[in-house]
Amino acid sequence: MIETLSAFHFQRPLWLLALIPAFVLVLLEYRAADAAGRWRRIIDPELLKYLLVGNGPVSRITPNAVLLVAWTLGTIAVAGPAWQREPSPFADAKPPVVVVLKVTPSMMTEDLAPTRLDRARQKLSDLLSMREGAATGLIAYSGSSHLVLPPTQDSGVVLDLAKALSPEIMPKEGDDLAKAVALAQRVLAGNGHGGSILVMADTVASDQLAGLGETRTAATTILSLLPPNLDAASIGEAARALRGTVVATTPDQADIAAIARRLDRVGRTADVAGEGQHWQEAGYWLTPLFALLALLWFRRGWVLT
Template identity: 40%
Template sequence: MIIATLITLAAAGPTWSRAPNPLIADTAPLVIALKVTESMETTDLAPSRLDRAKFKIADLITERAGARTALIAYAGTPHRVAPLTEDANILRPLLEGLTPAVMPKQGDAAADALTLAQSILGESESPGAVLFVLDDLDPSQVPALSNSTHDLFFLTMLPDGDRIAQLGNVQGASTVAFTDDDRDISRLQRQIQSAYTAALDDDDRLDWQDKGWMLAWPAALLSLLWFRKGWVIRWALLALFVLPPSGARAEGWRDWFLTPDQQGQIAMNQKRFGDAAELFDDPYHKGYAYLKDGQYEQASEIFAGLNTAEAAFAEGMARIRNREYRPAIAAFETALERRPDWPEAQHNLEVSKAILDYVETTREQSDTGEEAGIGADDTVFDNDEARGSETTVQAPQDGPQTLNAEQWISTIDTDMQDFLRNRFLLENQERAE
């Protein structure tokens, strides 16, 4: 009776948490607000508080591989350094360029930074969090921080685990003190993920996750008491030799208990995306696993064979990450045909067109090949031997060849601090207007 009760309850599908959805990021989006002021250049944390903060942020980005992270710098005014992105290679060079010298106004505008962070998270479908990395907080900023609509976390950049007294007045915030090892980052990551899991319970777009399988284990253990010498073995042998084999795939003991899609989901939860792609039978989930694993070409091929708006959208994401901008534009247009007025697809379509226009403009401006070493003959004057006579030198033909569009972009050399300083000044001017 106990076994029957457990099995009945398991079949009823008890649940208390939401199931992950491939269309919604499986890790909390995070906006990091870094305080960039002169106080952050104090050297009590060698080489400085700001440098150690950059190291910690870089470690957190690495720990959150595959998750979307945005970066804000603030002093007297807040500025968006990078939008939500999964590409750590975009964040790291921008992070390195942040110094007090690039900030147009000194001060502590933590409340304005929170407003900017919440506007960034408002563009995401998933519930997110805001992390402040700072060494002090103006008491006047506390009331606005206490009214945050998102989960707030603080990483304090002070030696010996010192606390910032004002943070104790920020309601609902979690504070983690700086440590010389990675304990602070691990603790932050756990807290952010826990807050994200709790927030998902309020997301009606997600199905509830069936937890009935947990009751199968005590039922299986109790079923051992049902065995009696002889007769159970006879029936088991009869079933083994008489019953026809099932059509289920038999590639190990896991296939006796789990379907390929269930095994694929387990691999996805463990972030073994390549293994998940091989395990999934469902084509959409297989394509999504390839996308997360960085195998964009395989993901594009799978999504292209599906006839849903979501598949076209995912194909566009895979194409654009594979730098196939024209096919990405076509995929997002297909997604809009299948689901008109889809804001995310419209936004990505505009981004794809902007990237393509930038790539083609850059290539057209560099068609002379001068930067690649292929151009007109160089005219030189040899004043030592020919006394100023004009001679010409033919450029070698076996040298570097014309670069493709992506290589042209990578050759653009701009000082990051000058870039950020000019951008922040422009943003302040636009706000003033």
């Protein structure tokens, strides 16, 4: 109870100034209706009560009194009373992720059956199923990087476009991971909700490390698409340059589970977290009382009472 009272406030307190003219008008009307007021200064009060006609008790429930109550309730409602925080619609939403997929001839190697690229698509399908409802974007890169799809919750479209990618359709051969990560950062910045970057690659060219150091971000995870018995030193160096994390490919879904936990834990921006700090207005609870008071004006002769 004490915490509720301490948290009580008005979100638009300036509207409370509308109570001033209400009380002023009621006071002026009361003085104008007091016919005996001007006689009290010249006639003894004990004698005046016997001289006045119709000076009996008057009902306090008058149109003016009801108008004052309705005005007060309406002003308080518009001022926005609040004492409870409102849960954000984004509070339980999973942060978006931009998948940076390497599409080069090396990804067609069959040491990860059927190929490294096909295994990447399978892992992407598992990730989309595990993070159902989360927005996912897709970037393909080789010697150049290209935005295939901005973050969307339609996982079917993401997977279909990923299946359509092949080294033959890439305009330039090579390994330009640095520009691909920079493009992913711009996509997330334009999205306005933060997020993470997931790189799916088998190796990283050594000339990319300097560029990756300039685009470093702790929200980057690299899924190494190499069999466990192969050296992935270039992947580790790229992760250190990005201040990211490397997850090795596993035959089961252990790698995807680890990636999903990391993606759900990081990548939220401050403004999204701040969405949970909105206050829940309680002024609408006064609406039924306001409506009941308004019904009195449909009473015959009420205004003239």
